[in-house]
Amino acid sequence: MRILVTGGCGFIGSALVLHLVQNLGHEVLTLDALTYAANPVSLASLEGNPRHRLLEADICDPGAVNAAFRDFAPEAVMHLAAESHVDRSISEPGAFIRTNVTGTQVMLDAARSHYEGLSGAGRDTFRFLHVSTDEVYGSLPPGGFFTEESRYDPRSPYSASKAASDHLARAWHETYGLPVLVTNCSNNYGPRHFPEKLIPLMILNALEGRPLPVYGDGLNERDWIHVEDHARGLVAVLERGRVGQTYLLGGRAVRNNLSVVKALCAAFDRLRPQGGPHERLITFVADRPGHDRRYAIDPGKAEAELGWAPTKSFEAALEDTIAWYLDNQAWWRPIREGRYRGERLGLAPAR
Numbered sequence: 224m225r226i227l228v229t230g231g232c233g234f235i236g237s238a239l240v241l242h243l244v245q246n247l248g249h250e251v252l253t254l255d256a257l258t259y260a261a262n263p264v265s266l267a268s269l270e271g272n273p274r275h276r277l278l279e280a281d282i283c284d285p286g287a288v289n290a291a292f293r294d295f296a297p298e299a300v301m302h303l304a305a306e307s308h309v310d311r312s313i314s315e316p317g318a319f320i321r322t323n324v325t326g327t328q329v330m331l332d333a334a335r336s337h338y339e340g341l342s343g344a345g346r347d348t349f350r351f352l353h354v355s356t357d358e359v360y361g362s363l364p365p366g367g368f369f370t371e372e373s374r375y376d377p378r379s380p381y382s383a384s385k386a387a388s389d390h391l392a393r394a395w396h397e398t399y400g401l402p403v404l405v406t407n408c409s410n411n412y413g414p415r416h417f418p419e420k421l422i423p424l425m426i427l428n429a430l431e432g433r434p435l436p437v438y439g440d441g442l443n444e445r446d447w448i449h450v451e452d453h454a455r456g457l458v459a460v461l462e463r464g465r466v467g468q469t470y471l472l473g474g475r476a477v478r479n480n481l482s483v484v485k486a487l488c489a490a491f492d493r494l495r496p497q498g499g500p501h502e503r504l505i506t507f508v509a510d511r512p513g514h515d516r517r518y519a520i521d522p523g524k525a526e527a528e529l530g531w532a533p534t535k536s537f538e539a540a541l542e543d544t545i546a547w548y549l550d551n552q553a554w555w556r557p558i559r560e561g562r563y564r565g566e567r568l569g570l571a572p573a574r
């Protein structure tokens with residue numbers, strides 16, 4: 224199958240592209256603007272692989288996006304490109320509206336004109352999978368879980384822009400008949416995660432003996448899913464999801480932030496006893512404005528309908544993630560040292 228993946232040089236996108244090409248043998252065009260959050264080195268193992276191509280393009284550029292559809296003639300689209308960091312959305316909301324809202328509209332329009340030109344089996348099987356977050360549902364009361372019926376209540380510029388993009392994707396299905404699927408997923412962790420996010424930031428700070436900053440009282444709860452479980456879930460939705468439906472994907476691993484950081488310190492004590500005990504590095508800092516208290520996913524619909532389920536145990540996979548960062552310093556050191564932005568390490572983009 225020919226699959227167009229947007230945002231494939233990011234954290235989740237790269238795990239997905241590697242899974243699609245290396246494990247499933249699909250042909251993939253990665254369309255990515257290579258913003259600060261991209262790391263083409265994540266796809267270095269695909270260099271020279273005839274089933275993969277990287278196109279440097281902005282999803283807000285209709286000319287570039289339409290040309291990609293024309294040249295590659297995708298049989299499916301998996302749309303992940305986004306501005307994704309909540310803290311940045313608070314200081315620079317404009318970039319989030321542009322990429323997440325306008326960019327999604329450009330992708331949907333291009334997919335629609337491509338779809339309208341298809342006929343026969345190609346038209347029956349074409350899918351547009353829009354990848355989104357559970358943050359669109361806002362904050363849960365203690366013990367609560369999101370389901371596909373939960374009410375939208377986004378509370379940060381990031382989640383508001385993702386909520387808008389979800390509504391656009393559903394509207395293109397209802398209004399134009401585009402075969403859209405939507406997924407909303409919980410917090411991901413695993414290899415190749417940009418070091419501004421909670422888990423990689425804590426890993427690298429612990430490695431360097433720096434403070435581990437925990438927002439507020441540390442009791443905000445999140446559901447954690449390993450990025451490879453997420454990638455498998457996205458493929459399950461693409462292959463077996465019902466058109467027009469939404470599927471929630473989660474890891475069945477709800478933890479508060481403080482217990483995540485403590486689990487990480489315990490794993491560091493085992494892997495690097497010389498720097499321990501690492502819990503002494505935990506430092507509480509002023510809370511993020513509008514910090515939602517609890518997100519938790521009930522993935523029961525995806526499990527029942529798609530035969531998919533998360534497989535990783537959180538604490539064991541967290542330790543594997545730490546080991547990945549210890550073994551792959553060449554991946555993160557240039558980013559950590561501020562040398563990465565603007566560099567094109569490894570893969571040469573198609574234009």
Ligand code: NAD
Pocket residue numbers: 229230231232233234235236254255256257258259260261262280281282283302303304305306307308322326354355356357385407408409410411412417
């Ligand atoms: P990321 O920030 O690691 O990667 C985003 C990628 O999109 C980068 O490669 C970047 O260069 C690219 N991009 C950004 N703007 C672009 C533009 N205008 N045109 C083309 N490419 C552009 O993000 P991620 O964590 O991998 O998230 C991927 C998707 O999954 C996002 O849509 C996000 O909302 C969603 N999601 C993320 C999580 C999570 O925990 N990280 C959870 C649920 C859903």
